[in-house]
Every structure is written in structure tokens, then in C-alpha cells.
Amino acid sequence: MSRRRTLPAISALLLSACAGPQQSSLNSAGPQAGHTESLWWVFLGILSLILIAVLGVMLAALARRHPEFEPASPERTAAAADRTERRLTRAVAAATIATVAILFFLLVASVSTGKTIAGLASPGSGLTIEVTGNQWWWYVRYLDDNPQRIAVTANEIHIPVGRPVQIRGTSQDVIHSFWVPGLNGKRDLIPSHITTEWIQADRPGRLRGQCAEFCGLQHARMALWVVAEPESQFEAWLDRQRQPAVPPSDADTQAGYQVFMSHACVLCHNIAGTPAHGQFAPDLTHLAGRMTIAAGALPNNKGTLGGWILDPQSIKPGNHMATISLKPGELQPLLDYLGSLQ
Amino acid sequence: MCSRCRDGIAGIAILLAASFGCRREQRNLRPEPTGQAMFTPLKVSNPSSGIAYEISEGQRLYTWYNCSGCHANGGGGIGPPLIKTSWIYGGEPAKLFESVAKGRPNGMPAWGDRIPEYQIWQIVAYVRSLNQQEPSSATPKRLDTIETNPQTIRAARARTGK
Numbered sequence: 001m002s003r004r005r006t007l008p009a010i011s012a013l014l015l016s017a018c019a020g021p022q023q024s025s026l027n028s029a030g031p032q033a034g035h036t037e038s039l040w041w042v043f044l045g046i047l048s049l050i051l052i053a054v055l056g057v058m059l060a061a062l063a064r065r066h067p068e069f070e071p072a073s074p075e076r077t078a079a080a081a082d083r084t085e086r087r088l089t090r091a092v093a094a095a096t097i098a099t100v101a102i103l104f105f106l107l108v109a110s111v112s113t114g115k116t117i118a119g120l121a122s123p124g125s126g127l128t129i130e131v132t133g134n135q136w137w138w139y140v141r142y143l144d145d146n147p148q149r150i151a152v153t154a155n156e157i158h159i160p161v162g163r164p165v166q167i168r169g170t171s172q173d174v175i176h177s178f179w180v181p182g183l184n185g186k187r188d189l190i191p192s193h194i195t196t197e198w199i200q201a202d203r204p205g206r207l208r209g210q211c212a213e214f215c216g217l218q219h220a221r222m223a224l225w226v227v228a229e230p231e232s233q234f235e236a237w238l239d240r241q242r243q244p245a246v247p248p249s250d251a252d253t254q255a256g257y258q259v260f261m262s263h264a265c266v267l268c269h270n271i272a273g274t275p276a277h278g279q280f281a282p283d284l285t286h287l288a289g290r291m292t293i294a295a296g297a298l299p300n301n302k303g304t305l306g307g308w309i310l311d312p313q314s315i316k317p318g319n320h321m322a323t324i325s326l327k328p329g330e331l332q333p334l335l336d337y338l339g340s341l342q
Numbered sequence: 343m344c345s346r347c348r349d350g351i352a353g354i355a356i357l358l359a360a361s362f363g364c365r366r367e368q369r370n371l372r373p374e375p376t377g378q379a380m381f382t383p384l385k386v387s388n389p390s391s392g393i394a395y396e397i398s399e400g401q402r403l404y405t406w407y408n409c410s411g412c413h414a415n416g417g418g419g420i421g422p423p424l425i426k427t428s429w430i431y432g433g434e435p436a437k438l439f440e441s442v443a444k445g446r447p448n449g450m451p452a453w454g455d456r457i458p459e460y461q462i463w464q465i466v467a468y469v470r471s472l473n474q475q476e477p478s479s480a481t482p483k484r485l486d487t488i489e490t491n492p493q494t495i496r497a498a499r500a501r502t503g504k
Contacts, residue, residue, distance in 0.1 A: 173402075192486055264376045264456040267407055280406045313372050320402075322458050323375035 023208035025181040029228065030200040032117050032184040039113040046102065117184070121198045122164045129157060130168045133176025133189040133211065136218035136319060137282055137295040142238060143168075151241035152270070154282035155295045158227045160234040164200045174216065180209030180226050188213055201228030208296070217318035223296025244273025245285045245341050256337025259330045264322060271341070281321065287341045294319075302335050309334065367395060373460045388435035390460070390467040394480040400468025401482045403461055412449070415488055416472045421449060425472050433473070438466040 021027045028037040132139040142151040159165045169178050171189040179186040183199040201207070211222035229237070248257040260266065261275060268281035276284075287293075290300050294316055298304040309331065312321040326334070390396035404410060412421030422430065431441050442462050445452030453462065471481040483489065 192491060267456060278406075317371040318369070322461065323373070325375040325377040 020208070022206060023181055023210065027182055029182040029205060029207055030184070030202050032120055032199060033182055035113050035117050036185060039109060042109055043106065046106065050102070120164070120200070121166075121196075123166075125164045125166070127160070127163060128166045128168055129159075130170075131157070131178055131189065133169070133171040133173075133178070133215070133222075135173050135216050136211070136222040136316065138178075138222075138224045139172070139282070142241070149242055151238055152272075152283045153241055153286065153290075155223075155292060156225050156227065156290050158229060158234055158237050159199065159201055160231045161201055161204050161228050163231070164198050167197045167199060169195045169197065175213050176211045176215050176222070177213035178209065179212035180207050180224070182207040183209075183226065186212045199226075201226070204228050204230060206291075210296075218316045221295060221297040221316050223292075225291055225296065227291075240289070240342075241286055245271045247273070248337055248340065252333050252336040253340045254337075256333035256335070256340075259326070259334045260337060263326070264324050268321075284338065284341060288339050289342055302339060305338060306331060306335050367393065369395065370460070374458055376458045377455050386436055388439075388463050388467055388470075390463040391435065391470070392477050392480050393467075394482070396464050397467045397471050397476055397480050398482040399461075400464035400466070400471075401485070403457075403465050404468055405485070407453070407457065407465075409465070415485065416469075424469050427473075433470075433475075435463075435466050435470065438469055439463065442466065 025033060025036055025040060028034045128143045130141040130143055132141075138155050140153045140155070140157055142153075144150050167178060167187070169187055169189040170193060171191045173191065175191070176189040177186045178189055178197065180199065183201060184197055187195050187197040189195065205228055207226045207228070209224045209226060211219055213219075215222065248254040257274070260271070266276040266278055268278035269276055270278050270281075270283045270285065272283075272285040282295075288300070292298060293300045293305055293308055294312070297316055298308065308315055309324070310326070311323060312319055313323060390400065412419055413424050416425040417423050429437070431437055431446055439462055441450060442457075442465060443452065443454035443459075457465075467476060468482075470476050474481075
């Protein structure tokens, strides 16, 4: 491996230790993040060269002999000082010009990358996803001209590969920031304002995103997943999200349904096709199909879901889910019912 | 000791003493579960009273639990207004708590088995703050949704031409 490649390779390796490849600007999945990634490498390259040059000059200055400062006759010292003065003036002038030129080049590169990314908007692609930040989860709505075809979900966004998607972001409470590093830069979600951003994934896969604006106690556990999948698979997924919930089919899920409807769950959660119409907590209509619960805090399985329901405040202290008191024997059917919400 | 040093030391002492006033508001992150409020003995004083965070939580819950569905933003509708001077069942914190927890005739549902006790106290504090019965320093501002914002002001100016 040549030396020119070693440095970027080592820094990429070090950086990849910080975030998995699923949440990294250096592992771009689409054109928007691709431009950011190229810009990042340009910056890294130029700045590394500058660092090496500056260190080199400094080391050379330390190592070199300084004949001018050795004792000598006054005439010689004056002449030498003059020479040094001229040489230093030239060097400082050259360095200043180089600094201004390099900074200007980086500025132009950065602004033009921003413009290129902004120019990737493609109205008319037909897919607009509304993302609303909440303390501490993401409300997600797939908009459609036909209100019956609007799909609601939470903390997980599916997008078709190769199609530009518009994200319309806003917030329900405080300022959040939508950031999926593999797809695009950060976009703040501001209460009672709408901000837009375009994303596009060119290869199937799962990308992790995170709230990038401090938003309170559980800011760190406010993550989301973007699943990029082939068009047909995506359409099938979206069709399922549009359907009301699966009705309870056996005695266990029927009992769980009763537990859900008779407890405080219904005050905040919505399950389409049932009397649960709460609008302030994640929609549970197709909960079982999601990868995670509690906005990426835990994987979605029976054990974690049970733990979450019994004591949500131990997992995300301060979150808005109240602890509900379940009688012995109510949890299992409730988990069965929630697990059936495919 | 020089007089300037004495002044300096006194100043530092005053600052130190004053800094104890900045005691951080404690939040209980492990509050009690739902389903108890119906049966707990009534407290005379509201534990949420006077605490800005608690009252703003009450404001949030007022919307979340759809109190506004009947009482609107305090002006009343299907249910009686909550900004007023005379209360049918009493306006003291304990009476308000009872109204929320156990319900009242003619439509007020009992929330005691659904909402945890601490949240009822937060809602009670919020309702009292609507009537200026909480310190103004702890009273939250009106909801964003009913607050005028630059956009509505601009729209109104455009309409009236002023």
C-alpha cells in the first residue's frame, strides 16, 4: 500500500471504531451523503498535507543551526539581520497567501457541495414522508393524496432503493434534528415549522439515524432505522402499514386485547381498527413488524417488550410512558397480543 | 488586612451563600404506577404545586388525556369552564384531585384507575395555574397552538392591511 493511501485508511479505521458502518457519513448509501463523503475526503487530504507541512517546517526549524545568532562582529550581525528580515517577510507573505487561497478553496468546495446536495431535490417522485420529532421518539407518516392511503408508523422508515424521497420534518415539543448519516446531513425539526430534506438510497440495507440536537433527558436514546429495500418489497411493506391491525385470533391474543383496551395504554397509543385512538405515543398498529422498541433503545422481542411495559422508567428514565400496574397473568396475554400485530 | 481584600472576601462569601439558592429542582424519575389514585388517601397540599416543570407536565397531559375535548383550553364546552371563580365541587387542590380521580356526575369520567397519582396532581396544578393560583414564575405560557406566532401575525396584517 502506498503511503498516500495509508493515512486515510488508518483514519477511516479509527473513525469506524466510533460508529458502526450503519451510522457513518463515511459509508454513504446515496448521492446526498456521497457528496458529503467526497467533501470529507477532500478536507482530510488537504488538511493532512498542511499538518505534515507545518510539522515538517517546525521540525526543520528546531533541527537547523542558527549561524546568525552566534556571536559575531556588529556589522556582520546587522547585515545578517537584514537578510533574515527579507527572507522571513517573503516566507510569511507566501504562507499568508497560501492560507487564504486554501481556505477560499475549501469554502468554495463546501458551498458548492451544499448547493449540489440541495439541487438533488426532485419534486414529483411521489414519495413524501412526514417525520415529527417527539420526546423521545419519531412519529412517521407516509403522505398520500388519498387520506385512506396515509400510513402511520414510528421509529422506522422504509424507503425504496433508487427513488428520491422527501422528508418533511417538524416537531411536537422541542427542537430535534433528523440525521441519518448514511443518507444526508442533519436537518433540524422545529415546532410549528416544516423543514424538508431529500434522501435516496442506492443500495438495499439498514441505516441507523439519531436525533442530533439535544432534546432532553433521553436524547441519547432517540434513534431510528431506515430500511432501504427493492421497490416491490417496499410497496408490500407500505401496503401492510396501511391496513388496520390484525384482529385477535385466539384466546390468548383475545385476552391480551382486553388487557390493552382496559388499561391506560389506550389513552396514548393508537391501534388502527380498534377503540385505541391515542395520538400522543407511537402507533402500535404494526408493532410486531418493527426491528426495535422505544426508539431504537431495545431490539423488539417478547422479553424486551415485557421489560419495557413493566418498567419503562428503568430503561429510559424520564420518558413519557407511565408505568401501568398489571395484575399477575395479564402480561403474557398482552405480550401475545402485541406480538400478533404484524 | 486591606479594605479591598476584605470587600473581595465578603463578596465571594455572599456569592457562595447565594449559590445555595441555585439548588437544582429534583425530578422523581421512578414515579408510582397507574391504578392507585382512586384509593389513595387525599393529600391536603399538592406536591406538584409551584414547580414549573410539574405544571408544564400538567399542561402536556391536559392535551394528551384529551381534557380539552370537553373543557377546551379552559373556556369550557361540553364540560364546564376551568377558568372561573366559583367551582361546583370546590376549587381546592384536594377537591380538584377528587374530581379527576373519581369523576363527577353528568359526564366527568373517573381517571383514577388510568392515570398515575402524580400525573393527576400535575393536571390539578395546571388547572389551578389557569386561574392564577400558582406562582406566575412557575406558570407555563399558553400552548403553541393557541399562541400567535409571526406567521399568524403576518397573515392578519396582510388581511387588515395594517
